Amino acid sequence: MKKLIGEANELVSQMVEGMVHAHPDVYGRIEGVNVICRADGAKSGKVGLVSGGGSGHEPAHAGYVGDGMLDAAVCGEVFTSPTPDMVLEGIKAADGGNGVLLVVKNYAGDVMNFELAAELADAEGIKVDHVVVADDVAISNKDDRRGVAGTVFVHKVAGAAAASGKSLEEVKAVAEKVASHVRSMGMAVEPCYMPVSGKPGFDLNEEEMEIGIGIHGERGVERKPTTSVDSIVDDLLDHLKQEVEPGEVAVMVNGMGGTPLSELYVTYHFVAKKLEDAGYTLKRKYVGNYMTSLEMHGFSITLLPLDEEITTYLDAPSAAHGFKI
Amino acid sequence: MKKLIGEANELVSQMVEGMVHAHPDVYGRIEGVNVICRADGAKSGKVGLVSGGGSGHEPAHAGYVGDGMLDAAVCGEVFTSPTPDMVLEGIKAADGGNGVLLVVKNYAGDVMNFELAAELADAEGIKVDHVVVADDVAISNKDDRRGVAGTVFVHKVAGAAAASGKSLEEVKAVAEKVASHVRSMGMAVEPCYMPVSGKPGFDLNEEEMEIGIGIHGERGVERKPTTSVDSIVDDLLDHLKQEVEPGEVAVMVNGMGGTPLSELYVTYHFVAKKLEDAGYTLKRKYVGNYMTSLEMHGFSITLLPLDEEITTYLDAPSAAHGFKI
Amino acid sequence: MLTIDGLKEALRNAQSEIEANKDTLTDLDRAIGDGDHGINMSRGFDAVSTILNEDYDSLGALSKKVGMTLMAKVGGAAGPLYGSAFVKAATAFGDATEADFSLVKSALEEGSASIKARGKSEVGQKTMVDVWEPFLTDLSESDDFTEKLDRLVKDTEDMKATKGRASYFGESSRGTIDPGAMSSAIILKAIMKEVD
């Protein structure tokens, strides 16, 4: 395990410092807390949008802070959801007086910590609501599904809705619409390594890969012999097509952090061909690292059915470094 | 070695197809050749800007095609410079009648193949000139220095100059100014793997890293025990500071393809602190994957002294996917 | 009787036991989770150990402070669960400066209930609940606490997880002890040891 870091337990704070120093026009930081907010502060009258979770998913979540997307991102320790007091700081930083929406990925820890923070914020008189994203079709039981790359579409759409002046209820409604329709599934050929323990999330031999991985180094729901990406894509699409009807969709081929962009475009090439053959119209396409898992070598595919409202919000301007439009 | 690809010898063409399919608003493709040009074709009257080289450096070079940057990118086989006939196609696609500038990285193969292409283009009546980038201070002999991440600044500045209507001579002059002042140096803790042979560029054990790597999987000029990124940054900056005077600079912390973004920001955190302590003013900062080496885990630091002209061109709008402004 | 100093001693012992088992906890979580449980617990109990140097008026005040500290430092799923357990136990301890077996038991029962409520979890799902709840059921002063806790931890090994990260792996979650069950046993053992 080799890491390009200083002290492992300072990784998150040094990353946050680096981000804010590199992009002071976009990012501000709450002193002493690993929360990134907008450089220009909460926008008065606008619904605030807050997300976050464990770190290690960069550019998620801090990379989505910026005009048109998030107002604050709460950066927990690597793969560990942030604590309620941290989330509360994010909520306060995002509060422009018209309420704050939390975008939460469906993990026990995230859900509990964000809920606790919402209770604290409520006690301080801030109107807070939340939406839970659970887009990972690798898990068959829908209640247990993890929030993965589809979360980025929720950020983008809800962010654009908030920027356009919608109310908390309206922003929540469109966020829920995206969250309820978006579906993802991922795989990996190489694990990631936890910075503190130095250990890989799972041990694979040279001939194996994991299908249905999460974004916290968890092994997949199935281990298989490695094969051409052509047939890996078939495998993932088989699951996704069962839940997303043919029609107009946005597709995301998301790298897990250690995947060369060349491989992501080759993967996209197969994804596009197969989806078009199956009657889908790829109206919007996103290829790159959006929701990663440290240096994991793998990818996920996300499908989001499009209507006019969602498409407009996807295309709306965004100053966020991870999703610049 | 695990690759997310189909047939290894179709990697580049499938990647190019994927890119064009994903971003048809930005990219066009010359039928049957691995050359990406602008979707809207050569811009009449504008100086054309062409770059390229071996593939495996994504987003370089095709990711820099777009309004405000390159007009065409020639995509050779992985780490193998493209052939003159391919480069010629790129030149033709970029030619808007006012000449074409080639941005060439200083490798024997690239220089020879681009020069041959320029001779062919000349024979067809197209005015072509070129600039060679050799920014890698790891090599002490200046003539032998490799072109690495600093090339991206040449693309950006020359692209903005061309977009602003400058003549071939003027675009070349500012490109030369950047090329002659920009300096870079890189390192890696893990090698990359050649898609066809399946072999790593070098073999490192658990405790070793390579300092002064190139971007083609070459091992570095020095092998050392791994250490904190804090002192790795010292090592690279020691070389860079000898050639770039304190003053206003643009700094780039470039990932080699397999480096988590969190590590790049931690790295940047140290780079910024050390440079500021040494009297440099970081006027522009870039952190991310700009010039990669497949899945290599490592980074490079690039310094570019700034004047008003270069700063203005760096900040000018760009529609390129790899450098969106 | 559990005194304030006794509870402090229990928490110090819990901290050193967690430190000693940090890698084991992490490895268990690596097998059926995301490999951070030992790291999270160690960070949290490090923070707890620093607040033990302060003075507390009551078991309730100490327990509440411990809960708030865990909530603010552990993160993940374990943070809010252990955090609210100690905060809820504090309401049972109230102003008492020492607690007999039965008060300790009711405080832990409050804690256990709060874990289930926060985690929306039940016995049998292969979580820390499978230690807390059955441990307290019919608990009597004469029980061999250590033996009982060790057995409960061991019992999670064969269970199929239906809650938390381990549930993602369905049948293949069997064969590994739940990391939260193990850390729970460490904490409960340390507390019971001071009830004499």
Add this chain to the structure above:
Amino acid sequence: MLTIDGLKEALRNAQSEIEANKDTLTDLDRAIGDGDHGINMSRGFDAVSTILNEDYDSLGALSKKVGMTLMAKVGGAAGPLYGSAFVKAATAFGDATEADFSLVKSALEEGSASIKARGKSEVGQKTMVDVWEPFLTDLSESDDFTEKLDRLVKDTEDMKATKGRASYFGESSRGTIDPGAMSSAIILKAIMKEVD
């Protein structure tokens, strides 16, 4: 005499030798370059082998076509170098349909000069030039071509590279044979074998 069919046969033999040594060439390039020389040469000579099925009027026409094919298919540094070598050799061969030893030698000398010109390189820099130039110097019909070429390839092992990618490694470029030297020897051996 080297006939058109003889040159075709030489190129076919060169192709199969390159195929047989593809991994070796790549490994040498991996040690002191970027690990693609075997792949590049194999791609180039695969393409050459397909153009051998066509008819050619002269050695010059065939050699030129081979050069253009290598230039368009090999890429990297070796592509333009071998490409221009065969294109330049073609001017020496001219319209001839067969060539005696001395014509072959002058054609190869043209090729060698063109490699040096394109590559801006000299003898002693640990490149393919260290095979081409000394091989042709004082070459006589009675020489043992194979022995001479093998020796020249071997001689590059101890050299320090000052040109091409291997030069990046300075002193540590010593100890590995230059991959381009090895592929050059394969090609030259194949050609010399057909000059009888």
